Amino acid sequence: MTTVDIDRLERGRRAFEDVMTFAAPEDSTPATINMLDFxxxxVWQRPMLSRRARRFITLPCVAAADAEGPLRDHVYAALHSEDVTIVEMQETVLHFAVYAGWPKASRFNMVVDEQWERIHRERGVAPPPAPALLPLPTPSDPEARLAVGEQSFKDINCLPYAPLRDNPFQGAGILNFVFGEMWLRPGLGMKERRLVTVACVAFQDAPYPILSHVYAALKSRDVSFDEMDELALHFAAYYGWPKASHLNQVIGEQKLRVSQEWSAEAGAPS
Amino acid sequence: MTTVDIDRLERGRRAFEDVMTFAAPEDSTPATINMLDFxxxxVWQRPMLSRRARRFITLPCVAAADAEGPLRDHVYAALHSEDVTIVEMQETVLHFAVYAGWPKASRFNMVVDEQWERIHRERGVAPPPAPALLPLPTPSDPEARLAVGEQSFKDINCLPYAPLRDNPFQGAGILNFVFGEMWLRPGLGMKERRLVTVACVAFQDAPYPILSHVYAALKSRDVSFDEMDELALHFAAYYGWPKASHLNQVIGEQKLRVSQEWSAEAGAPS
Amino acid sequence: MTTVDIDRLERGRRAFEDVMTFAAPEDSTPATINMLDFxxxxVWQRPMLSRRARRFITLPCVAAADAEGPLRDHVYAALHSEDVTIVEMQETVLHFAVYAGWPKASRFNMVVDEQWERIHRERGVAPPPAPALLPLPTPSDPEARLAVGEQSFKDINCLPYAPLRDNPFQGAGILNFVFGEMWLRPGLGMKERRLVTVACVAFQDAPYPILSHVYAALKSRDVSFDEMDELALHFAAYYGWPKASHLNQVIGEQKLRVSQEWSAEAGAPS
Incomplete structure (x- = not known):
């Protein structure tokens, strides 16, 4: 092994420790060496996306991938580094549940509890008490909730219309719960919700949601063009190049669409 | 080609037409031939699970698999055969959204609308109007909804306890929406919800949900032991052998657990 | 951009063209640049696994990932480079159907047909006629098929026992079809079937199948230890690091187990 190779490996180990807050694996299999090095x-060292922002892309990917070890490690690292608060982490689990399904979220939730306990055990202190669930931040009256859901659907998706109510998926699901309640919960910022959502629609890869959420993240200016390009690379590392290539193509198209809309809006007589 | 082999192929074509309500593909690639034959x-012809019951396993699998053609074909076949009503289909989409994530459900929902339109266009009649969303069947008051959610969580999961409220995933998600509202909607029977759920937890394959939902489906007697064994085979065809193999093992363990509990209950002094 | 950077990018473009048999994408987004470069x-240039062998890992990953563009591109490249014959490709589709489910395989099958047509259209010749399906290479008599399935289950899994017949998943599925027929079809070599299978169990990531198929691939000597280590890296690129980390850990454990068994066998008196 040349000095250059050793330096490079050492650089990988230090980068791993910096991100993960614990020692890098010792084995020298191709997968491990290239994980440290690449x-x-x-990837994690690149500008454009902060380490904190990268957590909100990594967490849904490891929670979706079913790899128990990496999920535990990344939850621990995000909380232990204090890049992500426990309240943000728990809201991430709920947001993930909606976009990736409850069963995987159920495990994610358990791992969060475990790692939060572990961090406090290591520190020799008890975890703080959880905040109370009620009152909910959104109206209880069904008609009022649907109205809130319709407005927030339009605002969050940057669209002039909302779906019809007369369909259980759209009415009881999308308007009543997803946009009438979940997206409006405090405790997780809009930019962070965008990062989690784009990661989820990218691994779920249904054709329309990936378009609409990449579009809305860019159009709302919650995520910049450069940040979104960088997201595609980070996602490639955590969910593989085929889905990332598709995401990258969608990003290219939606950047163009948003740019054209912004030009038209700027040029339009006020 | 021997007469026996030709008969076998012809038998596959007829079986396909019977299930799918349209003609079998003509190509003779290994994948197509074996799909018809096996x-x-x-699989579809076996007793223990009706063709209707098999629809509720197939639909979540094709919706999760992201293969647009098969999804369209199976939605069409389920509605066109009248094995599944439009109300049941739409509730299946909402149930799937919760257990497999909103992005894939969003596409499933679109495909249902398209195929329902298509069936009515083929019949030369307009689709009937959709039923109204409101009033919701569950309480609006947050405290009352949580109480309903806690009770239905226990009933549906066949467990003596419900999760704590002071956690967004559990409180705002599980108790408030999943068990406080979604599972309680009329329009889809409990057995059908069990089939959809078990298929979803089997492809999501997070460790606890697969145990708990297989257990509850058996313990509640909504799905019999023989039906559950048959479900594993049907699932294998639609989501692949590795996840099915894990499901099959879980089923074996949960049948044992449920049998032991039933014996203990039968033998216990009243 | 320095000369070094330009050289590196040019090297990535040439590598892409070599593997994919068509020009590299022109955009300079982080995802594309790093895909070319890394x-x-x-990855594709590393020794230990041939370009041909890497096709049989890449194809199931892109077919599972549902990214239509990459799937089309890799099917085209594998056939156009003549690394993979049409017969091998079609058997790969069938093998994938079993390990990743029929819906995704159905789309994969369609893409294979399209790209095979396209290659012949580009060459200005008609595709050759497909080989006859029948007679099947395996017995038609159900009892004989089950007996063949039991033997091939033991041989392929390197295990002294086969599952019981009295369970639909195991009897009608595993013994009758998967091992009684599918694995025994000619047209795809055992090493290639191992590569496809390990990729599939790695993205499906059910706990036991990943262990048993990594074990059997190594124990049978169809895949060497070094090839398997390299497979984990290739898989990381195509399905992301979290699942690849888990695979890599399983490989480490199974290498140890197989080494110990080989030592015991070598040391045992005959």
Whole structure:
């Protein structure tokens, strides 16, 4: 092994420790060496997206991938580094439940509890008490909730219309719960919700949601063009190149669409 | 080609047409031939699970698999055969949204609308008007909804306890929406919800949900032991052998657990 | 951009063209640049696994990932480069159907037909006629098929026992079809079936199948230890690091187990 190779490996180990807050694996299999060298020493170190922002892309990917070890490690690292608060983490689990399904979220939730306990055990202190659930931040009256859901659907999706109510998926699901309640909960910022959502629609890869959520993240200016390009690379590391290539193509198209809309809006007589 | 082999192929084509309500593909690639011969002429024809019951396993699998053609075909076949009503289909979409994530459900929902339109266009009649969303069947008051959610969580999961409220995933998600509202909607029977749920937890394959939902489906007697064994085979065809193999193992363990509980209950002094 | 950077990018473009048999994408987004630089100029160029062998890992990953563009591109490249014959490709589709489910395989099958047509259209010749399906290579008599399935289950899994017949998943599925017929079809070599299978169990990631198929691939000597380590890296690029980390850990454990068994066998008196 040349000095250059050793330096490079050492650089990978230090990058891993910096991101993960614990020691890098010792084995020298191709997968581990390239993970240290490429994923940690290159991808995580790039500008454009902060380490904190990268957490909100990584967490849904590891929660979706069913790999128990990496999920535990990344939950621990995000909380232990204090990049992500426990309240943000728990809202991430709920947001993930909606966009990736309750069963995987159920495990994610358990791992969050475990790692939060572990961090406090390591620190020799008890975890703080959880905040109370009620009152909910959104109206209880069904008609009022649907009205709130319709407005927030339009605002969040940057669209002039909302779906019809007379369909259980749209009425009881999308308007009543997803946009009438979940997206409006405090405790997780809009930019962070965008990052989690784009990661989820990218691994779920149904054709319309990936378009609409990439579009809305850009159009709302919650995520910049450069940040979104960088998101595609980070996602490639955590969910593989085929889905990332598709995401990257969608991003290219939606950047163009948003740019054209912004030009038209700027040029329009006020 | 021997007469026996030709008969076998012809049998596969007829089975496909019977299930799918349209003509079988003509190509003779290994995948198509074996799909006709094994999936349609064998799996779908087996007793223990009706063709209707098999729809509720197939639909979540094709909706999760993101293969647009098969999704369209199976939605059409389920509605066109009248094995599944439009109300049941739409509730299946909402149930699937919760257990497999909103993005894939969004596409499933679109495909249902398209195929329902298509069936009525073919019949030369207009689709009937959709039923009204409101009033919702569950309480609006947050405290009352949580209480309903806690009770239905216990009933549906066959467990003596419900999760704590002071956690957004559990409180705002599980108790408030999933068990406080979604599972309680009329329009889809409990057995059908069980079939959809078990298929979803089997492809999501997070460790606890697969245990708990297989257990509850058996313990509640909504799905019999023989039906559950048959479900594993049907699932294998639609989501692949590795996840099915895990499901099959879980089923074996949960049948044992439920049998032991039933014996203990039968033997216990009243 | 420095000369070094331009050289590196040019190296990535040439590597892409070599593997994919068509020109590299022109955009300079982070995802594309790093795909050229890391995935094509590094991963695909590494020794230990041939370009042909890497096709049989890549194809199931892109077919599972549902990214239509990458699937089309990799099917085209594998056939156009003549690394994979049409017969091998079609058997790969059938093998994938079993390990990843029929819906995704159905789309994969369609893409294979399209790209095979396209290659012949580009060459200005008609595709050759498909080989006759029948007679099937395996017995038609159900009892004989089950007996063949039991034997091939033991041989392929390197296990002294086969599952019981009295369970639909195991009897009608595993013994009758998967091992009684599918694995025994000619047209795809055992090493290639191992590569496809390990990729599939790695993205499906059910706990036991990943263990048993990594074990059997190594124990049978169809895949060497070094090839398997390299497979984990290739898989990381195509399905993301979290699942690849889990695979890599399983590989480490199974290498140890197989080494110990080989030592015991070598040391045992005959």
């Amino acid at each position: 994923v940690f020493a290159e | 999936v349609f002429a064998e | 995935v094509f100029a590094e």
